[in-house]
Amino acid sequence: MRPYAAILSMRFRALLQYRAAAVAGFGTQLFWGLIRMMIFLAFYENSSAKTPMNVEQVVAYVWLGQAFLLLIPFRSDQELEQLIRTGNVAYELLRPVDLFNFWYSRAIATRFAPTMLRSIPLLIIATLAGWIHWGGLPSIAAGIAALAAATLLSAAISTIMTITIFWTISGKGINSLLTTLSYFFSGLIVPLPLFPDFLQPLLNFLPFRGLGDVPFRLLIGQMPAGELPMLLAHQLGWTIALVLFGRWLLRRAMAKLIIQGG
Amino acid sequence: MPQIVVEKLVKTFHVAERTPGLWGAFAGLVKRRHRIVTALNGVSFSLEAGELLGYIGPNGAGKSTTVKILSGILVPDSGNVEVLGLNPWKSRIKVVRKIGVVFGQRTQLWWDLPVIESFDLLREIYRIPQDQYMSNKNELVELLNLSVLLDTPVRQLSLGQRMRCDLAAALLHSPEIVYLDEPTIGLDAVSKLAVRDFIKKLNRERRVTIILTTHDMDDIEALCNRVLVINEGNILTDGTLANLRKMVTTERRLTVVLVNEDGDITDPDAEVISREGRYVTLRFDPESIPPAELIARIVANHEISDLFVENPPIEEVIAKIYGSAAR
Numbered sequence: 202m203r204p205y206a207a208i209l210s211m212r213f214r215a216l217l218q219y220r221a222a223a224v225a226g227f228g229t230q231l232f233w234g235l236i237r238m239m240i241f242l243a244f245y246e247n248s249s250a251k252t253p254m255n256v257e258q259v260v261a262y263v264w265l266g267q268a269f270l271l272l273i274p275f276r277s278d279q280e281l282e283q284l285i286r287t288g289n290v291a292y293e294l295l296r297p298v299d300l301f302n303f304w305y306s307r308a309i310a311t312r313f314a315p316t317m318l319r320s321i322p323l324l325i326i327a328t329l330a331g332w333i334h335w336g337g338l339p340s341i342a343a344g345i346a347a348l349a350a351a352t353l354l355s356a357a358i359s360t361i362m363t364i365t366i367f368w369t370i371s372g373k374g375i376n377s378l379l380t381t382l383s384y385f386f387s388g389l390i391v392p393l394p395l396f397p398d399f400l401q402p403l404l405n406f407l408p409f410r411g412l413g414d415v416p417f418r419l420l421i422g423q424m425p426a427g428e429l430p431m432l433l434a435h436q437l438g439w440t441i442a443l444v445l446f447g448r449w450l451l452r453r454a455m456a457k458l459i460i461q462g463g
Numbered sequence: 464m465p466q467i468v469v470e471k472l473v474k475t476f477h478v479a480e481r482t483p484g485l486w487g488a489f490a491g492l493v494k495r496r497h498r499i500v501t502a503l504n505g506v507s508f509s510l511e512a513g514e515l516l517g518y519i520g521p522n523g524a525g526k527s528t529t530v531k532i533l534s535g536i537l538v539p540d541s542g543n544v545e546v547l548g549l550n551p552w553k554s555r556i557k558v559v560r561k562i563g564v565v566f567g568q569r570t571q572l573w574w575d576l577p578v579i580e581s582f583d584l585l586r587e588i589y590r591i592p593q594d595q596y597m598s599n600k601n602e603l604v605e606l607l608n609l610s611v612l613l614d615t616p617v618r619q620l621s622l623g624q625r626m627r628c629d630l631a632a633a634l635l636h637s638p639e640i641v642y643l644d645e646p647t648i649g650l651d652a653v654s655k656l657a658v659r660d661f662i663k664k665l666n667r668e669r670r671v672t673i674i675l676t677t678h679d680m681d682d683i684e685a686l687c688n689r690v691l692v693i694n695e696g697n698i699l700t701d702g703t704l705a706n707l708r709k710m711v712t713t714e715r716r717l718t719v720v721l722v723n724e725d726g727d728i729t730d731p732d733a734e735v736i737s738r739e740g741r742y743v744t745l746r747f748d749p750e751s752i753p754p755a756e757l758i759a760r761i762v763a764n765h766e767i768s769d770l771f772v773e774n775p776p777i778e779e780v781i782a783k784i785y786g787s788a789a790r
Contacts, residue, residue, distance in 0.1 A: 203587055203590055204587050204588040204589075204590065206587075207584055207587030207588060208584070208587075208588070211573075211576075211580075211584055215575065215576075287569075288569070289569050289570075291531065291536050291566065291569065292564075292566070292569065292570075292571040294534075294535070294536045294555070294559075295534060295536065295559050295562075295564050295571070296559065296588050296589075297556045297557070297559050297560035297588070297589060297590075298556065298588060299556070455538070456538055
């Protein structure tokens with residue numbers, strides 16, 4: 202574990218240096234959070250239809266989405282993308298470590314560090330403003346466990362995105378495709394309970410709800426904490442499946458690998 | 464038993480090709496054409512522990528490909544390799560633990576981190592025991608004169624400084640075998656000498672086996688007893704440098720800078736092969752006329768301001784070897 206822990210902590214420390222990005226991100230997410238909250242408030246005020254979530258829950262869900270936005274696998278690892286494009290990936294292969302685990306450790310740090318930096322101030326403000334009504338202690342504990350699993354799941358997806366660059370050279374395509382899917386199906390645009398009923402089985406099956414919807418609903422107590430084992434099984438099951446797929450993909454990539462340049 | 468055995472190594476690359484122009488771009492969408500480039504065409508050699516092998520050849524000859532296969536980064540199409548008794552692409556992790564690699568055109572240090580943090584990270588990655596790490600680090604820092612560089616982020620180092628740090632980084636885990644792929648490329652004369660000196664010490668004192676690829680004939684002359692020449696994926700010769708030169712030519716070049724633009728040089732034992740302004744290059748055979756004698760004669764008979772003796776450039780030597788191999 203030592204090398205993997207070392208790369209994780211190196212990446213973590215490196216990312217914590219980006220304070221300006223955190224401040225800018227914090228401002229942007231606060232602004233968008235306000236707009237999204239107002240849209241849902243207006244929507245709820247003018248609708249008398251029965252909804253699966255009440256207005257307080259939706260507002261809290263929106264703010265949690267803003268706070269944990271960076272947990273979504275936004276894009277492939279830019280540094281690794283650069284390494285693959287220039288052929289410097291040769292040096293990654295010279296390390297006596299399992300390449301997938303090496304990159305996966307990096308990905309965990311890449312998701313975790315900036316999310317932590319931005320989420321804490323945003324959560325404090327949203328809580329003080331009365332926008333987030335937290336569930337009870339068991340709900341919060343269950344939510345935190347689900348957030349940890351969401352980090353592992355998200356890192357698995359972004360590692361796969363990184364590996365595809367061996368074929369595509371540029372990560373732009375896969376980044377916009379998978380980011381859009383993750384965004385939409387994790388509930389970051391519209392909370393998943395508000396989707397039409399016929400979509401619910403699909404939403405429940407896909408891995409993406411584990412990135413946002415599941416931890417958010419646990420945290421606000423909209424889903425009982427007792428459902429945690431089932432939900433964790435869904436998140437971790439997908440994580441394992443994606444890790445296995447990623448490892449297979451990386452093996453294929455290695456077999457056909459051509460190191461670019463000199 | 465040899466430390467490295469390479470047998471009939473073959474590696475081909477598929478290069479996508481496209482007819483130029485708009486029509487070609489469309490045609491490429493429908494049907495891709497591939498050209499097969501043979502990087503290695505049955506390369507075999509073996510290396511004993513403690514040898515320092517110069518591996519030379521023109522650009523695209525297959526040098527880097529060989530080094531990448533030996534380090535387990537690339538998988539060959541066919542052939543067999545044993546490094547320390549292991550197959551490098553099947554047992555990559557075991558093999559890379561015992562080898563050090565420096566690619567002159569790349570860096571293995573983390574761009575944004577100070578050098579010392581890169582070293583510390585490597586210690587974790589290679590699981591180097593603390594006392595071994597400290598003694599290696601201290602020794603390398605002293606030998607390569609790195610103490611003032613350790614706290615500098617890698618991106619702020621000059622090429623020569625970076626190369627010294629890269630050499631140290633490749634040796635922290637006490638590898639038994641080191642591959643140096645153009646370690647002196649782009650370096651100034653002082654840095655080149657420092658790197659060369661260090662490689663020599665590494666091989667003579669630490670008994671590390673080294674494969675050195677380079678375009679710099681002076682590197683080879685200063686360091687290698689044995690030279691392997693490769694071109695277009697085939698090994699052309701394998702032997703000592705002196706033999707290699709003798710095989711091709713024994714000639715040397717004497718370049719003379721005349722005092723007068725319209726001066727002239729003639730000598731019975733040397734032939735003028737080129738002339739540019741006051742610079743005249745002559746060709747001579749040191750076995751028929753000792754260089755000292757020739758120089759003394761020319762200095763005595765002509766008005767000259769400077770002169771120097773060189774070996775024919777490596778590309779020329781290789782071109783000649785290749786030419787004779789093709790015949």
